[in-house]
Amino acid sequence: MTNIILLGPPGAGKGTQAKKLVESRNMIQLSTGDMLREAQASGTEMGKKVAAIMAEGKLVTDEVVILLIHEKMSAGAEGGFIFDGFPRTLAQADALATLLEEMGQSLDEVIELQVEDEVLVDRIVNRAEEARAAGLPVRADDNAESVKIRLMEYYKKTAPLLGYYYAKGNLSAVDGLASIDDVEGSIAAILDK
Numbered sequence: 001m002t003n004i005i006l007l008g009p010p011g012a013g014k015g016t017q018a019k020k021l022v023e024s025r026n027m028i029q030l031s032t033g034d035m036l037r038e039a040q041a042s043g044t045e046m047g048k049k050v051a052a053i054m055a056e057g058k059l060v061t062d063e064v065v066i067l068l069i070h071e072k073m074s075a076g077a078e079g080g081f082i083f084d085g086f087p088r089t090l091a092q093a094d095a096l097a098t099l100l101e102e103m104g105q106s107l108d109e110v111i112e113l114q115v116e117d118e119v120l121v122d123r124i125v126n127r128a129e130e131a132r133a134a135g136l137p138v139r140a141d142d143n144a145e146s147v148k149i150r151l152m153e154y155y156k157k158t159a160p161l162l163g164y165y166y167a168k169g170n171l172s173a174v175d176g177l178a179s180i181d182d183v184e185g186s187i188a189a190i191l192d193k
């Protein structure tokens with residue numbers, strides 16, 4: 001069993017690579033972004049509260065996110081978990097360490113996807129344009145204005161996790177500017193080493 005975190009700014013390709021890992025290995029993707037969008041779509045009180053925060057590009061409260069992840073982790077995963085977009089704050093990282101410890105498990109790899117800001121904005125704006133052209137729903141936070149706030153939130157609250165995991169000795173960096181297949185190959189090389 002392997003438990004990994006995919007860490008990186010918005011649009012770095014965490015979700016894209018998590019889906020590849022689900023296909024190639026017997027792992028479970030735990031995307032807090034997807035969980036929050038599901039909560040939003042189901043129209044629950046919590047969903048209504050998080051909708052506005054997400055559309056603006058801000059981070060949802062640690063309490064809500066930790067509750068969601070705890071629920072999903074309780075179901076277990078034979079091949080291990082891929083944490084996609086979680087943790088995003090130091091409080092979330094501490095909560096994850098506690099949850100894994102309680103389950104008698106460890107964190108094996110933290111993989112940072114490195115991508116420049118200009119490319120991130122382009123990717124996210126493109127995704128919105130492609131969805132619009134195909135008549136598909138466009139994410140409320142996939143616009144240039146929200147992306148700027150998402151990036152600010154990343155540098156302020158999430159980037160400190162790089163030092164946190166570096167100190168623990170399980171941080172690896174991958175060039176997220178490479179093609180989707182090449183990024184997948186780099187991640188596989190880290191997991192198979």
Ligand code: B4P
Binds near residue numbers: 086
């Ligand atoms: P997320 O759903 O996690 O979204 P993300 O960070 O923007 O996306 P990701 O990095 O997965 O990019 P993707 O693969 O889709 O978060 C959304 C919001 O939810 C947050 O802003 C926050 O409000 C809330 N939230 C989530 N988790 C939270 C937490 N733990 N705490 C608090 N709040 C939380 O890729 C983007 C695009 O790039 C795609 O179009 C893809 O096709 C393209 N792409 C990917 N890799 C590429 C490559 N190598 N080359 C070219 N294009 C590529």
